[in-house]
Amino acid sequence: MTYVLFTLSVLLVMGFVGFSSKPSPIYGGLALIVSGVVGCMIILNYGGAYLGLVMFLIYLGGMMVVFGYTAAMAIEEYPETWGSGFEVFGCFLVGLMMEVGLVLWVLEFDEVVVVVSLNDMGNWVVFEGEGLELVRGDSIGAGALYDYGRWLVVVAGWTLFVGVYIVIEITRGN
């Protein structure tokens, strides 16, 4: 199926429109989780199994959980969803119509020329070689973070440590 990746990217844009139309933050978090799952499936289709797993564990399982707890603290009594009120529903509908227009454009002309010409549908065949060894490109590349990118590890670790300290100082208040 040639267009499965393009369909997944259309679903990604619909998920992004879902939380950019600003419903109550709990529903926005739900739309972001759905977008994250679709994005992970796009990454998996390109053969990036390790980075898809990283996204599930760290992005959805780490950052979204923190967002969910914070949204539960800052929520009101009657959260507004996409169906309540005209503003959120209107924004969502406008985003969906724009995406439908883009899909019709791509299906009609097979290319989009904005600044560059985006015309390659990109059939991917993930080639599993026979033999005794199999090297996954993405996990090997990410493992090189600890080899060629030693200094980046030190800087990122120090950034995280200072970030925790900053958060403590901010939430301490006066």
Added chain:
Amino acid sequence: MPSIYINIALAFTISLLGILTYRSHLISSLLCLEGIILSLFIISTLTASNIHFSLANIIPIALLVFAACEAAVGLALLISISSTYGLDYIHKLSLLQC
């Protein structure tokens, strides 16, 4: 160039518009910031896989590290606003105090 990049760049632009416009909650804009980071992660992963440049797979992981710091600081500011006012409504914020 693969035409899947149109949709992912479009997702980035939609989230950017989400940050720049305010409705009632401040945390909705932080959520759109997370959406920007998600779209950047996907773009960098697809580029690194498409041209088979394995070393470029470091970029999404380092991006995720700094995005976590950014989200933590943003949420800490939100919590300090919420503890002053009770909720994080935009119309309660003034330039005089946080």
